[in-house]
Amino acid sequence: MTAQFVVRQAVADDADALAEVRRTVYSYKVMSPAALRYMLTVSMPEERFLPLVGEVDGQVVAWGSAGLNPWTSDPGQSEISVYVHPDHRKRGIGSALAERLHQHLTEVGAIRIRTFVQPESLEFAHSLGYDGARLMHFSGVQLSALPDQPPTPEDIELATLDQLDPRAVYTADTVSSMDEPSDSPIDAVTYDAWLDEIWRAPGLDKSLSVAAMAGDEIAAYTAVEVAGDRMWSGMTGTIPAYRGRGLAKLVKSVALRKAGAAGIAWAYTSNDDENGPMLAVNNWLGYQRVQTEHGLLRNL
Structure with a gap:
């Protein structure tokens, strides 16, 4: 029965x-x-x-x-x-x-x-x-098998998100997300809502999330979410004015190494099929595809 x-x-x-x-x-x-x-x-x-x-x-x-x-x-x-x-x-x-x-x-x-x-x-x-x-x-990489870390440009300093003002991180997140492949623009994110749903969420490990700083401005960043011995790249973004310099590759490489040193074994991420630059970054880092999901719509 x-x-x-x-x-x-x-x-x-x-x-x-x-x-x-x-x-x-x-x-x-x-x-x-x-x-x-x-x-x-x-x-x-x-x-x-x-x-x-x-x-x-x-x-x-x-x-x-x-x-x-x-x-x-x-x-x-x-x-x-x-x-x-x-x-x-x-x-x-x-x-x-x-x-x-x-x-x-x-x-x-x-x-x-x-x-x-x-x-x-x-x-x-x-x-x-x-x-x-x-x-x-969707793809994953074992953190014991990463390529050499790229050099940090002379005008860039690295910082973890726990060292930064959340307002600066919010600005970088919302600006870099504006042209993410999506069915609708991500253009109405308020600071208070972002604080509640992103910054204060317990999965976000700010000590492992890394930003590339150009003076007082975040040029690029990657957010790391952790669960046990696995991590998820919640978002990796670069401000448009700093694109083409390899900063996404740099911050993600640094964050993955920090995660590996903290005892995390595997990292996972997702990329829209149209996001060629981030697919290239993840391929360089050694990510292997584990699944492809279909994005579907229904009108009511």
């Missing part, structure tokens, strides 16, 4: 179980239980974030979330995420999560939904009305 499942709203105490399911489904995505707990408890009111879990016999086996994207000036943009433990698929859990989340997005005024899915989930996503051609590549 097939066990029945229950869909309910996620709470902070689900974080540990969710981290285990997430690592099983996405071995190449790094998020600690502490970071998951923070995500479940801290969100912008205008995001209208709804987190759900699917349970079988009291055990969390699936996750679903949806909310509006408040970091873009493009109205009605939203995101959805659904994943189910491989041992509990084909039982209707994913469909039940998607149905509740789509209803929620309709109620809060979403116009368009974005999601990313693994190749084996494409058929399921298409059946729900999603389509698109974007590709997101």
Whole structure:
């Protein structure tokens, strides 16, 4: 007899179980239980974030979330995420999560939904009305096998983010993100929201995140998120005026070495297929592709 499942709203105490399911489904995505707990408890009111879990016999086996994207000036943009433990698929859990989340997005005024899915989930996503051609590549590198660190230019000094004013990091982050490949521009990020969702998030390790300083200005930086013996490059960006000088390669190389010295074994990252410069940087660093997800859209 097939066990029945229950869909309910996620709470902070689900974080540990969710981290285990997430690592099983996405071995190449790094998020600690502490970071998951923070995500479940801290969100912008205008995001209208709804987190759900699917349970079988009291055990969390699936996750679903949806909310509006408040970091873009493009109205009605939203995101959805659904994943189910491989041992509990084909039982209707994913469909039940998607149905509740789509209803929620309709109620809060979403116009368009974005999601990313693994190749084996494409058929399921298409059946729900999603389509698109974007590709997101995920890759990893073992930190014991890095190339030599590039030299630091004479007019550049290196600093870790814990040494810097968060306002300066916010400026670098928002300016360098403006032309990131995306379905909607990332052009409406307020400082207070950035502090809550990025700077204060427990996954961000500011002592391992590195910036290239041109005087008092951040020219380039890379943000490191940590979970156990793995790390994730949350964002690597260069201010447009300093591009073409190899600074992204430099700060990422320094950060990976710091992480390795701190006992982290593996680093993972993702890059849009259209982001040729960062793909080249990661190839030089020795990253090997482990998965490609499909970026899909659905209009409501």
